[in-house]
Amino acid sequence: MSENEPIKLKLKGTPREIGIQHGLALREQIRSQISIYDFMFQNTSKLAWKDVREVATEFQLTLQNLTPHLFTEMEGIAEGAGIDVLDIIALNCRSEIALGRFSDGCTTLSWKKSETTRVLSQNWDWTKTVKKNLSMLSIEQVGKPTIYMVTEAGIVGKIGFNTNGVGTCLNAIRAKPMINSKVPIHVALRLCLESTSVDDAVNTLESLGGVASAQHILCADSTKAVGLELSPVGDKHITEDASGIIGHTNHFLENHYVNEPPWLSGSPIRLQRLGQLTQELIQGGVQGDAVTPALLRERIFSDTYNKPQAICCEEDPSRHISNRSSSLFNIVMNLDPKNLGAEVVFGRVGSGEEGPVLTMPW
Numbered sequence: 001m002s003e004n005e006p007i008k009l010k011l012k013g014t015p016r017e018i019g020i021q022h023g024l025a026l027r028e029q030i031r032s033q034i035s036i037y038d039f040m041f042q043n044t045s046k047l048a049w050k051d052v053r054e055v056a057t058e059f060q061l062t063l064q065n066l067t068p069h070l071f072t073e074m075e076g077i078a079e080g081a082g083i084d085v086l087d088i089i090a091l092n093c094r095s096e097i098a099l100g101r102f103s104d105g106c107t108t109l110s111w112k113k114s115e116t117t118r119v120l121s122q123n124w125d126w127t128k129t130v131k132k133n134l135s136m137l138s139i140e141q142v143g144k145p146t147i148y149m150v151t152e153a154g155i156v157g158k159i160g161f162n163t164n165g166v167g168t169c170l171n172a173i174r175a176k177p178m179i180n181s182k183v184p185i186h187v188a189l190r191l192c193l194e195s196t197s198v199d200d201a202v203n204t205l206e207s208l209g210g211v212a213s214a215q216h217i218l219c220a221d222s223t224k225a226v227g228l229e230l231s232p233v234g235d236k237h238i239t240e241d242a243s244g245i246i247g248h249t250n251h252f253l254e255n256h257y258v259n260e261p262p263w264l265s266g267s268p269i270r271l272q273r274l275g276q277l278t279q280e281l282i283q284g285g286v287q288g289d290a291v292t293p294a295l296l297r298e299r300i301f302s303d304t305y306n307k308p309q310a311i312c313c314e315e316d317p318s319r320h321i322s323n324r325s326s327s328l329f330n331i332v333m334n335l336d337p338k339n340l341g342a343e344v345v346f347g348r349v350g351s352g353e354e355g356p357v358l359t360m361p362w
Helices: 015-025 027-044 049-066 068-081 085-092 128-133 185-193 198-207 266-283 293-301
Strands: 007-012 107-114 117-126 134-140 147-152 159-162 167-172 215-220 225-230 236-238 245-248 326-335 341-346 358-360
Touching: 007 015, 015 027, 015 068, 027 049, 027 068, 027 085, 027 128, 049 068, 049 085, 068 085, 107 167, 107 215, 107 225, 107 266, 107 293, 117 159, 117 167, 117 215, 117 293, 128 134, 128 326, 134 358, 147 185, 159 185, 159 326, 167 185, 167 326, 185 198, 185 215, 198 215, 198 225, 215 245, 225 245, 245 266, 266 293, 293 326
Parallel strands: 007 134
Antiparallel strands: 107 117, 107 245, 117 326, 134 147, 147 159, 159 167, 167 215, 215 225, 225 236, 326 341, 341 358
């Protein structure tokens, strides 16, 4: 496997069995992730890994109480990888532990093709050092939809969709506070991917008391899309505009419950550019089945306006090497019950260095 064609895993069974399969198959990548985040935490948050693990202990009780099946899965991952469960909890809570000091980028888009079809897509921007540790997972559990997602080794939930046609995308937000008695965002993503509809996902998160840190999850199914501007002190939901579009980058649009200082100067520019590009396509007559993955990659997600902080993000050499982002993959999900699936391209689309088009399911 190369960085542009990552490991594909099919996981199946009980939470513990799923975790052990994950840990065994990605043992090397999980250990690499811990080293990468250890370095990043030291440089961005002045935290040694032992300090990170101490914060993880605070989340352990939360996971045991609120999502015991996912805590059991994390125990299985740790067992399979031959490491301590606190290391796995730390990976799954890395956004919360850093308190937004990481500079995740990401541009997300939902587009209504018809009353019963949505396209959900994003560029995922992060440090190139984790690219070799990304994987494509399918997770089959009794009584739940099968999940197809792209995730980092050791992390139980991220970006993808399920066989009920529920999909998730993620934008990092830098804002306080963080409350460790609530579920971390990567766990929230997994809960969404275990849901049977957008409404079911929202109800699940609300029933558990919300999320631990400020983040945006763009969640859609075939008939509905909602931008979930989540925070531990209050949420706001963004609905489709008149064109059936929801676009988002790395700042809150409507959630004013949190203390959100400006942090990524390119985020408002990317959002404005995203709106401009989608409207150009709409005004040009693009609608319905013409909204294809290839079109979105070519006309939107390869865009380099305002680089390096572009929709197609590239590394900024002025930033510390531990905290430089670039677009590591693009995913376009077709949430159509009759033609459910996704295309994924690893690398910066349109750069000439990206990998082949991969499909989910595979």
